[in-house]
Amino acid sequence: MSEFDVSIVPCFSYDEDEVSSALKNLFDSIGGLDWVEQGMRVAIKANLVTFAKPEEAVTTHPALICALIKLLRERGASVVVGDSPGGLYNAAFLNKVYSVCGLTAVEAAGGELNRDFGQSEARFEDAKVARDFLYTSYLDNCDAIVNFCKLKTHGMMGMSAAAKNMFGVIPGTIKPEYHFRFPNPADFARMIVDIDEYFAPKMKLCIADAIVGMEGNGPTQGTPRKIGAILASTSPHKLDLAASKLIGLSTDEIPTLGAARERGLIPDSVDDLNICGDIDSLVINDYKNIAVKSSLLFDSKSKLFGKVAKRVLEAKPYVVKKECKGCKKCKEICPAQAITMVDGKPMIDRKKCIKCFCCQEFCPFGAMKVHRTLLAKILTK
Ligand code: SF4
Ligand code: SF4
Numbered sequence: 001m002s003e004f005d006v007s008i009v010p011c012f013s014y015d016e017d018e019v020s021s022a023l024k025n026l027f028d029s030i031g032g033l034d035w036v037e038q039g040m041r042v043a044i045k046a047n048l049v050t051f052a053k054p055e056e057a058v059t060t061h062p063a064l065i066c067a068l069i070k071l072l073r074e075r076g077a078s079v080v081v082g083d084s085p086g087g088l089y090n091a092a093f094l095n096k097v098y099s100v101c102g103l104t105a106v107e108a109a110g111g112e113l114n115r116d117f118g119q120s121e122a123r124f125e126d127a128k129v130a131r132d133f134l135y136t137s138y139l140d141n142c143d144a145i146v147n148f149c150k151l152k153t154h155g156m157m158g159m160s161a162a163a164k165n166m167f168g169v170i171p172g173t174i175k176p177e178y179h180f181r182f183p184n185p186a187d188f189a190r191m192i193v194d195i196d197e198y199f200a201p202k203m204k205l206c207i208a209d210a211i212v213g214m215e216g217n218g219p220t221q222g223t224p225r226k227i228g229a230i231l232a233s234t235s236p237h238k239l240d241l242a243a244s245k246l247i248g249l250s251t252d253e254i255p256t257l258g259a260a261r262e263r264g265l266i267p268d269s270v271d272d273l274n275i276c277g278d279i280d281s282l283v284i285n286d287y288k289n290i291a292v293k294s295s296l297l298f299d300s301k302s303k304l305f306g307k308v309a310k311r312v313l314e315a316k317p318y319v320v321k322k323e324c325k326g327c328k329k330c331k332e333i334c335p336a337q338a339i340t341m342v343d344g345k346p347m348i349d350r351k352k353c354i355k356c357f358c359c360q361e362f363c364p365f366g367a368m369k370v371h372r373t374l375l376a377k378i379l380t381k
Contacts, residue, residue, distance in 0.1 A: 002029070002030040002031050002234075003274060004029055004030050004274050004275065004276040005233060005235065005238045005242075005273045005274045005275065006030075006231060006232070006233040006238050006239055006241075006242040006273055006274075006275045006276070007026050007027075007029045007030040007032070007231065007232045007233070007275070007276040007277055008026075008229055008230070008231045008232075008242065008275060008276070008277035008278075008279050008282065009022050009025045009026045009229065009230055009277055010022075010228055010229055010281075010282060011211050011228060011229065011230050012211065012226070012228045013211070014054070014061050014063040014064070014211060014212075015063075016063060016066075016067065019063050019064050019067045019211075019230075020067040020070070020071075022230055023064070023067050023068060023071060023207075023230065024071070026207075026230055026231075026232050027071075027232065029276040029277070030232060030233070030234070030276065032205055032232055033071060033072065033075060033205070035144065035204045035205075036072060036075040036076070036077050036144070037075075037076070037077075038075070038076035038077075039076060039077075039078075040076070040077045040078075040143045040144060041077065041078050041079075041080065041141065041142045041143050041144075042072050042077045042078070042079050042080075042142060042143065042144045042145070042146060043079075043080050043081075043082060043114075043138060043139055043142035043144070043145050043146070044065060044068065044069070044079060044080070044081045044082075044111070044145075044146045044148050045082065045083060045139070045145055045146065045147050045148065045165065045166065045168065045169065046059065046060040046065055046081055046082070046083050046103075046148050046149075047059050047060045047083065047148070047149050047150045047160070047165050047168065048060070048083035048085050048097050048098075048101050048103070048168070049083075049085050049086060049168070049219060049220060049361075050085050050086060050087070050097070050220055050362065051085075051096060051097055051100040051101070052100065052101060052220065053100060053101070053102065054101065054102045055212075055224065056224065057150065057152070057212045057213060057214045057222075057224035057225070058150070058152070058214065058219070058220050059101045059150060060148050060149065060150050060209050061102075061150075061209050061211065061212075062101065062102035062103055062105045062106070063105075064148070064207075064209050064211070064230070065081060065103070065106060065109075065111075065148060066105050066106060066108075066109035066111075067109075068146065068148065068207070069081075069106065069109040069110055069111040070109055070110065072146075073110045073111075078112070079110070079111040079112065080111065080112045080113070080114050080138060080141075080142060081103065081106050081111055081112070081113055081114065082113070082114030082136065082138050082139075083097075083114075083168045084136050084168055084169065084170065084171050084172045084175075085097050085168075085172055086172050086175060086333070086358070086361065086362050087172045087173070088172060088173060089117050089119075089136070089171040089172045089173060090117050091115060091117065093172075094113075094114070094115075094117070098113050114136075114138045116137060116138040116141065117136075118136075118137035118138070119134050119135065119136065119137055119171050120134070120135055120136075120137040120139075120140055121133075121134055122134070122135055122198055124194060124197070124198045126197065127194040127197075127198070128190045128193070128194055128259075128263070129182065129187050129190045129191050129194060130182075130190075130191040130194040130195065133170065133178070133191075133194075133195065133198075134170065134171060134174055135169040135170060135171070135195075136169050136170075136171055139169060139199070139202070142202070143202070144202055144203075144204045145199060145202045145203045145204065146203075146204065146205045146206075146207065147162050147165055147166060147203055147205070147206040147207070147236055148165075148206075148207045148209070149161050149162045149164070149165035149206070149207070149208050149209065150165075150208070150209045150210075150213070150214070151208050151209065151210040151213040151214075151227065151231075151243050151246070151247065152213055152214035152218040152219045152222065153214060153215055153216060153217075153218030153219065153222055153247075153288070153289055153290050154218055154219045154290070154357075155217075155218070155219070155290055155315065155317070155357035155360045155361065155370040156185055156188065156355065156356060156357040157185065157188070157189065157192075157254065157255055157256055158249060158253050158254040158255065158289070158290065159240065159243070159244060159247065159249055159253075159254045159256075159289075160218065160219045161208050161236075161239065161240045161243045161244075162206040162208060162233075162236030162237075162239045162240050162243075163192055163193065163196055163236045163237055163240050163256040163257075163260065164192060164256060165236075166192065166195045166196050166199060166203075166236065167192050167195065169195060169199070170195075175358075176333065176334075176335030176356075176358060177335065178191065179335045179354065179356035179358060180335045180336060180354065180356075183354035183355070183356065185255045185355070186255055186258065186259065188255065188356075189255035189256045189258060189259040190259045190262075192256050192259070193237075193256060193259040193260055193263065193265070196236050196237070197263075203234075203236070204234065205232060205233075205234060206232065206233050206234070206235065206236045206239045207230065207231065207232045207239075208230065208231040208232075208239055208243055209230065210227040210228075210229040210230060210231060210243065210246060211226070211227065211228060211229065211230065212224050212225065212226050212227065213225050213226075213227045213247065213287075215247070215287050215288040215289070216288045216290075217290070217360070217366055217369055217370065218290070219361060220361050220362065221360070221363065221365075221366030221368075222288075223288070225284070225287065225288075227246060227247070227282065227284055228282060229246060229282045231243055231246075235265065235266075237256070237257065237260035237265045237266045238265075238266055238273055240254065240256065240257055240260075241257060241260075241266050241267075241270050241273060242270060242273055242275055242279060244257065244270070245270045245279060245283060246279065246282055246283055246284060246287075247284055247287040247289060248283070248284065248285060248286075248287050248289065249289055251266070251268075251269075251270075253289070290315070290370050290372065314355060315355070315370050315371060315372045316348075316350070316353070316355060316370075316371050317348060317353070317355070317357055317359050317360045317368050317369070317370060317371070318348070318368070318369055318370075318371045319345060319346050319348075319367055319368050319369075320367050320368075320369060321345050321367075323365055323366065323367035324345050324346065324363075324365065324367040324368075325364075325365050325367070326341070326344040326345060327364060327365070328341060328346075329362055329363060329364055330346050330358075330359035330362070330363055330368055331346055333358045333359060333362050334358060334359055335354070335356060335358060336352045336353060336354045336356070337352065338350075338352035338353040338354075339359065346359070346368075357370065
């Protein structure tokens with residue numbers, strides 16, 4: 001057991017030698033791969049949310065995944081890499097995602113790409129909100145999971161890193177149902193923490209690709225931003241707490257951290273984490289975030305206050321018509337059927353909209369944005 005909660009190392013490019021040496025340094029301080037045994041099958045749960053080239057900073061970079069595969073194989077493990085993006089969970093769809101995301105390099109590095117598209121049912125008695133859920137069954141056929149996320153902004157959750165990455169175990173076609181089941185961001189975050197906790201016994205390591213992160217209109221249409229770091233931890237929540245510091249967010253601005261704190265999974269302050277590495281020198285002071293004030297979402301003392309806070313603080317999706325190509329993807333993906341096409345452009349029925357931001361996440365042209373109220377901007381900056 002390491003004395004450190006989180007390890008962070010600088011790494012400024014995806015050059016093969018640089019990432020390989022950075023990963024080794026990262027693991028040295030926290031005993032990162034000590035749990036790997038000869039013959040073990042390890043699943044790398046990457047972030048492959050959609051078709052995006054590595055340089056777009058949407059998905060976990062293949063150079064890092066390949067470097068990790070080599071280290072795992074040196075220890076005698078076999079490795080499978082998988083995820084369930086938004087969309088169909090089948091061979092044709094995933095093959096395209098693997099190819100565009102540069103994951104074909106995985107096989108050359110000695111790993112496998114997941115081709116088991118089965119689903120399993122979880123029953124989790126200790127859950128706060130998600131006692132039953134479906135997940136990708138390739139995770140049943142492995143002995144350990146490495147949660148390998150990308151550090152990005154996120155319209156609904158403020159930040160996408162290790163905790164949110166595990167929402168990718170829900171098969172893509174069913175994801176919208178979960179948005180509908182947990183429309184409140186605080187409950188959605190509790191559901192994500194339930195999934196993290198369900199897989200915690202197998203999740204031996206979490207790593208964040210923060211060499212180049214995403215800022216602005218994340219998690220798929222933001223702008224790549226060089227951060228120059230890789231982080232690791234055995235806890236997705238402690239990793240996220242450290243990552244939030246890097247991009248200038250607080251626990252109160254990230255609902256999954258609020259849900260983790262509620263369960264005592266993280267300390268109140270990032271200063272109470274035992275971090276190996278000089279995190280202060282890697283903090284980006286002008287990172288462009290889309291934060292939500294989650295402390296207000298978790299406040300249950302006053303229903304009236306909750307309603308007022310919701311109206312004055314809650315972010316909403318909106319379309320920038322001149323950027324919209326009328327492809328209807330947002331309409332097709334909307335779990336609340338809140339979008340109709342009028343004169344070839346989407347119109348959102350605000351009464352039906354559950355603010356899941358699926359339309360923003362999956363608009364292929366970045367035309368759907370997150371609108372934050374002026375008060376929310378003032379309170380979160
Ligand atoms: S997905 Fe984007 S481009 Fe397509 S119709 Fe919706 S807003 Fe327009
Ligand atoms: S309009 Fe967008 S944010 Fe609203 S429910 Fe539909 S997909 Fe979710």
